[in-house]
Amino acid sequence: MAMAKTAFFRAAVFSLLPLLSRLPPSMARPADFARDFHVTWADSHVSPTGGGAAIQLLLDRSSGCGFASKNKLMFGHVSMKIKLISGDSAGTVTAFYLSSETDAIRDELDFEFLGNRSGQPYTVQTNVYAHGKGDREQRVNLWFDPSADFHTYSILWNHHHVVFFVDAIPIRVYKNNQARGVAYPDAQPMGIYSTLWNGDDWATRGGLEKIDWGKAPFRAYYKDFDIEAACAAPAGGLGSCATTAANWWEAPSFQQLNAAQARAYRWVRVNHLVYDYCTDRTRYPVPPPECLAGY
Numbered sequence: 001m002a003m004a005k006t007a008f009f010r011a012a013v014f015s016l017l018p019l020l021s022r023l024p025p026s027m028a029r030p031a032d033f034a035r036d037f038h039v040t041w042a043d044s045h046v047s048p049t050g051g052g053a054a055i056q057l058l059l060d061r062s063s064g065c066g067f068a069s070k071n072k073l074m075f076g077h078v079s080m081k082i083k084l085i086s087g088d089s090a091g092t093v094t095a096f097y098l099s100s101e102t103d104a105i106r107d108e109l110d111f112e113f114l115g116n117r118s119g120q121p122y123t124v125q126t127n128v129y130a131h132g133k134g135d136r137e138q139r140v141n142l143w144f145d146p147s148a149d150f151h152t153y154s155i156l157w158n159h160h161h162v163v164f165f166v167d168a169i170p171i172r173v174y175k176n177n178q179a180r181g182v183a184y185p186d187a188q189p190m191g192i193y194s195t196l197w198n199g200d201d202w203a204t205r206g207g208l209e210k211i212d213w214g215k216a217p218f219r220a221y222y223k224d225f226d227i228e229a230a231c232a233a234p235a236g237g238l239g240s241c242a243t244t245a246a247n248w249w250e251a252p253s254f255q256q257l258n259a260a261q262a263r264a265y266r267w268v269r270v271n272h273l274v275y276d277y278c279t280d281r282t283r284y285p286v287p288p289p290e291c292l293a294g295y
Contacts, residue, residue: 031225033067040066040193054083054223057196059092060216064197072100072189073229077249079154079165080194082113083221084122086147089115091200091211094220096153098190105132107185109155109162113146114139114203115218122146123274126164126172130183136288139275140171140268150223159186160255170257170265171272175290182290192227196220 031037033055039046045058045065057065078098085092092115099108108129116122121141128136144151154165162185164172176184196218200210228249248254257265277283278291 031069031227033225036071036225036227037067037069037192040068040195042066045196049221050223054221057094057194057220057222059196059198059218061213064195066193066195066197068194069192069227072191073098073227074189075158075186075247075249076227076229077154077156078192078228079152079224079226080222081150081152081224082146083148083150084113084146085115085218085220088118088212088215089122089147089218090117090204090209091115091198092218093195093197093199093203095193095195095197097193098155098157099129099193100185100188100190102188105188106134107131107188107190108134109157109164109185109190111153111155111164112203114199116204117209124166124171125275128162128174128185130185131187133183135277135283136174136290137275137277138172138273140166140272141274142166143272150221152224156249156254157185158249158254163257169268170261171268173257173265175293177290177293180289180293182288182293194222 033048042063042065045060045063046067047056047058048054049056055067057067059065080096082094082096084094094113094115095111097108097110097112100106106129108127110125110127110129112125112127114123114125122145123139123141125137125139127134127138151167152165154168156163156165160176162172162174163170176186178184178186198211201207204210245251278287284291
């Protein structure tokens with residue numbers, strides 16, 4: 001009976017897919033990897049594939065690797081299509097995130113894909129750093145095999161909330177609760193980053209499952225980079241970016257989830273959420289203020 005109910009809700013959610021994406025299709029600016037990004041470490045482990053249509057990241061015993069945008073952005077919408085490591089990926093971490101790269105007052109919005117033993121679900125961990133404060137992890141088990149094909153992972157960031165999307169389905173909402181004394185990332189631009197690295201001291205079952213180097217090298221693939229932002233600031237610069245209400249992501253319709261998105265969000269939270277820092281009484285005997293304020 002429980003399986004039938006889950007299948008019903010899954011079918012209902014996927015029937016809403018045409019209604020979930022509100023990104024104006026004419027607005028997205030396809031990014032060019034060579035023009036808009038650069039390799040940040042281990043050049044030999046980042047390479048074009050598929051005739052240049054995609055980028056391959058590789059992890060082996062010698063190194064992981066990463067790339068970053070050449071410019072930073074302030075508010076907007078960014079997305080990538082990612083095909084994750086297939087087979088036994090335990091201990092690996094594939095990340096896609098926005099970061100200010102400022103140590104003391106870091107702002108950061110993280111997707112971290114935590115590998116697993118073959119046959120187990122992939123877990124995506126999201127985290128939010130605001131004004132240097134992090135430790136806001138949530139984990140969702142993906143309801144599909146993200147290594148079988150490319151899927152779209154997106155971050156919407158405006159003055160009202162941050163929304164993490166998987167194939168247009170919202171899996172995490174972090175609201176601007178500054179009025180209640182909760183820090184929110186709205187004071188400095190962030191760059192776009194991606195990395196593939198060895199996280200087997202924590203990533204899979206709290207570090208119990210280690211990388212099987214006999215399965216190396218491990219490969220993840222990226223394509224179809226889209227960037228919509230108010231402005232672009234040099235990645236090494238300290239300048240700030242401004243945004244206005246004229247930008248589509250600040251419009252009233254993007255200041256909260258619509259009805260279809262809200263239903264899909266509840267479906268994810270009920271069926272696929274496996275960890276929420278807000279309910280972790282070992283770490284937080286008193287829930288953090290944003291948990292009490294609603295998120």
